[in-house]
Amino acid sequence: MSVITTKSSLLLRELRELMASSQKPQTRLNNITSLIASHMVAEVCSVYVAIPGEKLELFSSKGLKATAVHKTILNVGEGLVGIIAEKAQPLALSDAKLHPNFSYRPETGEEIYHSFLGVPLLRRGQTVGVIVVQNIKLRSYKDEEIEVLETIAMVIAEMIATGELGVFFAIKEDDPRHNKPHTVEGLVLSQGIVIGKAVLYEKRIEVLKIISEDMELENKRLINGLRDLKHNIEKLINGLEVISNGEHRGVLEAYQMLSNDPSWEKRLFVAIKKGLTAEGAVQSVQSDVKARLLRQKNPFIREKLYDLDDLSYRLLRHIRGDIDKNINIDLNEDTILFARNMGPADLLEYSSSSIKGLVIEEASPNSHVSIVARALGIPSLGGFGNIINIVENGDKIIIDANAGILHIRQDQDLEAVFRDKLLTQASLQKKYDSIRNSPTITRDNIPISLMINAGLMIDLPYLKLTNADGIGLFRTELQFMVSSKFPRLTEQETYYSSVLGEAGEKPVTFRTLDIGSDKVLPYFSRKKEDNPALGWRALRFSLERPGLLRLQMRALIKASSNKNLNIIFPLVAEISEFVEAKKIFLKELDFIKLKGYPLPKNYSLGVMIEVPSLLWQLEELYEEVDFISIGSNDLLQYLFASDRGHAQLSQRYDPISISVLRVLKKIITTAEVANIPVSLCGEIAGKPLEAMALLGLGFKQLSITPSNMGAIKSMVLSLDLDKITKHMDDILSHNKSNVRDSLIYFAKDNKVEIESFSWG
Ligand code: PEP
Ligand code: MG
Numbered sequence: 001m002s003v004i005t006t007k008s009s010l011l012l013r014e015l016r017e018l019m020a021s022s023q024k025p026q027t028r029l030n031n032i033t034s035l036i037a038s039h040m041v042a043e044v045c046s047v048y049v050a051i052p053g054e055k056l057e058l059f060s061s062k063g064l065k066a067t068a069v070h071k072t073i074l075n076v077g078e079g080l081v082g083i084i085a086e087k088a089q090p091l092a093l094s095d096a097k098l099h100p101n102f103s104y105r106p107e108t109g110e111e112i113y114h115s116f117l118g119v120p121l122l123r124r125g126q127t128v129g130v131i132v133v134q135n136i137k138l139r140s141y142k143d144e145e146i147e148v149l150e151t152i153a154m155v156i157a158e159m160i161a162t163g164e165l166g167v168f169f170a171i172k173e174d175d176p177r178h179n180k181p182h183t184v185e186g187l188v189l190s191q192g193i194v195i196g197k198a199v200l201y202e203k204r205i206e207v208l209k210i211i212s213e214d215m216e217l218e219n220k221r222l223i224n225g226l227r228d229l230k231h232n233i234e235k236l237i238n239g240l241e242v243i244s245n246g247e248h249r250g251v252l253e254a255y256q257m258l259s260n261d262p263s264w265e266k267r268l269f270v271a272i273k274k275g276l277t278a279e280g281a282v283q284s285v286q287s288d289v290k291a292r293l294l295r296q297k298n299p300f301i302r303e304k305l306y307d308l309d310d311l312s313y314r315l316l317r318h319i320r321g322d323i324d325k326n327i328n329i330d331l332n333e334d335t336i337l338f339a340r341n342m343g344p345a346d347l348l349e350y351s352s353s354s355i356k357g358l359v360i361e362e363a364s365p366n367s368h369v370s371i372v373a374r375a376l377g378i379p380s381l382g383g384f385g386n387i388i389n390i391v392e393n394g395d396k397i398i399i400d401a402n403a404g405i406l407h408i409r410q411d412q413d414l415e416a417v418f419r420d421k422l423l424t425q426a427s428l429q430k431k432y433d434s435i436r437n438s439p440t441i442t443r444d445n446i447p448i449s450l451m452i453n454a455g456l457m458i459d460l461p462y463l464k465l466t467n468a469d470g471i472g473l474f475r476t477e478l479q480f481m482v483s484s485k486f487p488r489l490t491e492q493e494t495y496y497s498s499v500l501g502e503a504g505e506k507p508v509t510f511r512t513l514d515i516g517s518d519k520v521l522p523y524f525s526r527k528k529e530d531n532p533a534l535g536w537r538a539l540r541f542s543l544e545r546p547g548l549l550r551l552q553m554r555a556l557i558k559a560s561s562n563k564n565l566n567i568i569f570p571l572v573a574e575i576s577e578f579v580e581a582k583k584i585f586l587k588e589l590d591f592i593k594l595k596g597y598p599l600p601k602n603y604s605l606g607v608m609i610e611v612p613s614l615l616w617q618l619e620e621l622y623e624e625v626d627f628i629s630i631g632s633n634d635l636l637q638y639l640f641a642s643d644r645g646h647a648q649l650s651q652r653y654d655p656i657s658i659s660v661l662r663v664l665k666k667i668i669t670t671a672e673v674a675n676i677p678v679s680l681c682g683e684i685a686g687k688p689l690e691a692m693a694l695l696g697l698g699f700k701q702l703s704i705t706p707s708n709m710g711a712i713k714s715m716v717l718s719l720d721l722d723k724i725t726k727h728m729d730d731i732l733s734h735n736k737s738n739v740r741d742s743l744i745y746f747a748k749d750n751k752v753e754i755e756s757f758s759w760g
Contacts (some may be wrong), residue, residue: 008148009215009275011039015155016211025165026060029156033062036152037133040145044113044134047121048074048081049160056085056130058108059165063134068108079103084118085127088291090150092117092141096134110134117141119149121157122287128160151274154284155210182408184384186359188401189370191707192379193425194336194357195418198395198408200388201339207316210280212272221278222268225319229311230259232318236345252344254484255307255368264308278319286312307368310343336397340388344368347376357399359406361387371482374458381406428755432710436467440713442721448695450712451507451703453681456482457495460502462706470507472629472703473568473681474499476552477514485523486548492555500563507566509629509703510556511608512549512581514538514570518645533643538571543580553588561598566606568629573611575621581605582624608681609667610634618667622674629703630667632682636660655684656693656739661732668698679703688715688754689743695721696728711756718753 018031029047037045044063048056051073058064058072077086083101084091096102096116104111113134121129131153133141159165212218237252258264264285271281289308336357347358347369355378363369363382373380379401391397391408398407398418407414441447451472452462456479463471479487479495487495499508515521516537529535542549556565567585572578582605593599604626607614612635614621621628632655637644639660640653654660664680671678679701684690686708692715694702704712727746736742747754 008151009273011035011148011152012155012211012275014039015152016213019155019159019211025159029060029159029165030062032156033060036131036149037062040133040149042117042133042135044110044132046132046134047129047156048085048132049121049129049165050076050085050127056081059129061108063113064108064110068105072105072108074103074105079105080116081118081130081132084120084130088120088122088127090117090119090146092146094138094140112136115139115141117146117149119146119153120291121153121160122291123157123161127291128157131156147274150288151271151276151284154276154280154287157287158207158210181410181414182390184387184406184408186381186404186406187363187365187383188404189358189360189363189365189367189380189382190374190378191401192357192377192399193402193418193422194379194399195415195422196334196336196356196397196399198338198391198393198397199335200391200393201337201342207277207279207283209277210283212275212277212280215272215275218272218276218278218281219269221319222272222281225278225282225315226259226265226268228318229315230256232314233259233345236348252348255311255344257484258307259311261308264311279316282312282316282319306341306362307343309341310346314343314345336399338388338391342369344372347372357397357401359384359387359397359399361385368482371456371458424755428710428714432714435710435713435717438717440469440716442695442716442719444720444722446700446721448716449679449701450709450716451679451681451701452706452709453703454499454706455479457498457502459706460499462709463503463506466706466709468506468706468709470509471499471503472509472679472701474508474510475514476510476512477519480513480515480521481519483523486521489551489555492552493559496556496559500559507564509566509568509606511568511570512539512552513542516541533637539569539577539581540571540573542569543577546584549581549584550588553585554592557588557592557600557603558597560600560603562601565600565603566627567603568606568608568627570608570631571610571634572607573613575614575617575624578605578607578621578624608634610638612638615663615666618670619674622671622676625676627677627679628667628671630664630678630680630682632680632684635663635682636684639663654740656690656743658732658735658737658739661693661697661728661739664694664699665697665732672698677701686712688712688756689740689747691715692719692724692747692752692754693728693739693743695719696724698725708756714753718751720750723750724752 014035015032018028018035021028023031033045033047037043044061046061046064047059049059051057054076056074056076058069061069074082076082080091080096080099080101093099093116095114097114113136115135115138116132118130118132120127121131131149133149233256237256267285268281271284272278276284286309289312333354333356335355336359337355338359339361341362342360358373358378358380360367360369360380360382361384367382370380370382379399381399381401381404384406387406395409396415398410398415400407400418439447440450449469451470452459452466452468453473453475454460454462454471455475462468496510516535517533526536556567569578569581585605589599606627606629607621607625608631609628610631633644636653636655642649642653668678678699680694680699681703683705685694685702686704688711691702691712695716702712724746731739731742746752
């Protein structure tokens with residue numbers, strides 16, 4: 001055993017004896033600080049505890065003036081102790097006074113101490129206090145000393161959490177519960193509307209015994225727990241139809257890989273060597289993971305940490321042998337499950353039960369659990385600050401996962417509105433079902449092509465389900481984003497082959513990797529950019545990393561043998577960028593030919609019109625490309641200089657204002673002259689009123705989110721194209737300031753169906 005684990009287990013043994021004594025909590029805490037000070041050969045050991053109002057109170061100290069105890073109170077973020085609490089990270093300094101955050105409290109008498117080591121007291125990732133040791137002499141604390149203090153910190157955090165000190169307030173957890181109706185905006189994880197009752201998913205497991213009495217025994221318990229955990233996950237993955245293919249399997253396999261992560265296991269076994277029980281070891285490692293999670297901004301690393309957190313809970317249950325018990329959850333047909341976070345495996349475990357809706361505080365649309373929720377068709381919201389603390393079991397809830405709004409304890413009037421919405425939704429759905437297989441033609445018999453946007457295997461069933469004409473935009477980056485490492489050639493090829501296989505005779509337009517800006521790859525480190533939406537992204541990135549682009553081209557070409565291959569390039573700002581990409585494609589095509597592989601039957605290469613600079617070089621562009629598609633999401637953000645994801649700006653500019661319509665008209669008329677096929681694949685194409693305007697401008701092909709298909713098709717079937725074309729010409733020539741109103745009147749007068757709802 002190493003020196004560190006021996007030291008730690010010795011200290012823990014003495015600590016255990018202290019904890020078992022029948023002293024008063026304050027006396028016990030004082031004895032603990034004295035014990036730590038003497039073990040760590042420090043003149044000072046102090047414990048600060050979180051109290052309401054984001055403050056920290058000095059609760060016990062060996063070495064500082066006794067009169068300062070319960071008097072000295074710091075704000076979180078104030079002084080060195082405040083920084084440790086805020087950042088949930090240890091801090092070791094050989095001369096504390098040199099630190100810019102040093103703040104001296106005269107009542108403590110700490111001015112004579114130079115060296116400083118502080119560690120946060122973490123409980124489930126929340127800071128509940130800080131423990132500090134100080135020395136008079138200048139000295140550097142070693143890593144092992146920091147680790148010993150971290151282990152002790154866990155024991156003290158538990159002591160605080162069990163209420164032994166008469167306080168338990170986690171910093172930033174003092175949200176009052178209340179009973180009033182409440183409405184919050186969140187992120188849509190999986191679309192739909194549901195009304196139900198809240199059930200809190202509390203997967204807390206109280207770990208009462210942290211310090212071990214028999215290291216060998218605890219080691220065995222951990223080994224058995226890990227074995228059972230792996231076995232159980234494998235069973236779960238193999239037993240579910242929902243993950244038969246596609247990225248759900250990828251997500252769960254990545255999750256499974258984590259359970260075999262040797263570094264995680266190593267840390268667990270080291271914690272046992274330090275003197276913790278198997279449960280204590282899991283909790284100690286988990287606490288650290290959670291603290292890292294709270295500091296983490298990168299969504300993909302967060303995702304991995306969530307999964308690790310989830311695995312820890314499962315491992316705890318295996319160690320305790322209660323994995324088969326439902327974790328205190330009473331599900332019924334009204335259940336809307338609320339969780340702080342939840343792993344994909346946990347949700348799958350409940351898939352056969354009736355979860356009507358799901359609210360996951362910390363999840364984002366790309367979370368693994370969201371992908372599974374969409375596969376199961378459960379309307380879900382996420383991305384909330386602290387919702388669990390204001391919801392009680394049994395509260396009435398409305399999830400509006402079309403608008404991204406959560407209503408808690410709604411009043412009867414609001415509930416009646418939503419019940420009506422559900423009825424309208426049901427009758428519209430019936431109507432959409434009835435027109436699904438009819439041809440998409442306007443009332444004056446002009447065929448319109450409606451395609452869907454896709455990006456993951458999970459989207460492909462919608463091709464049949466919506467009876468769409470094809471996939472107008474396949475966002476290839478999504479496969480890269482849900483993978484834990486860069487997909488290799490064979491993986492990419494298999495993926496594209498299955499997309500084409502599922503699509504059958506219907507065309508698919510693959511967009512090359514559109515990463516950067518808000519789309520980050522977890523395994524790709526990149527420099528921070530001040531303006532990532534204007535930065536190193538999409539085709540700019542691909543052209544500077546031609547190896548990656550070549551690989552993707554090769555995979556696409558090989559996957560399309562004897563089929564039609566359509567490739568589109570994102571964020572082209574200059575024609576030369578497209579020309580360069582085309583060269584790379586042609587080179588790859590030659591390579592495949594040389595190797596004797598079968599080639600695509602046909603290929604066409606296109607450009608997304610997303611950057612305004614292209615608007616002044618359209619004619620020249622048409623000489624190079626085979627087709628174009630307008631990415632209105634990006635084009636509009638650059639035209640209006642208005643961030644597409646900015647909540648405050650989202651209603652500011654109307655996408656069907658006169659300036660935009662003129663730009664779109666210019667694109668479509670010039671493309672017609674050049675005989676270049678045009679489509680539009682941004683979000684506006686999925687909104688009935690906007691789509692009506694687009695058809696009036698001359699668009700004959702739109703690519704939309706599958707859930708909008710019913711509404712758009714219903715609009716097309718009720719529209720007279722000749723009339724809307726004339727109306728749009730009128731709007732364009734008269735410079736009408738309120739286009740939207742004019743279009744609403746047009747739709748009313750001409751009985752065009754612009755009512756809509758999206759289904760998940
Ligand atoms: C667009 O910009 O309109 C588009 C379709 O691409 P994305 O939303 O993926 O940027
Ligand atoms: Mg775009």
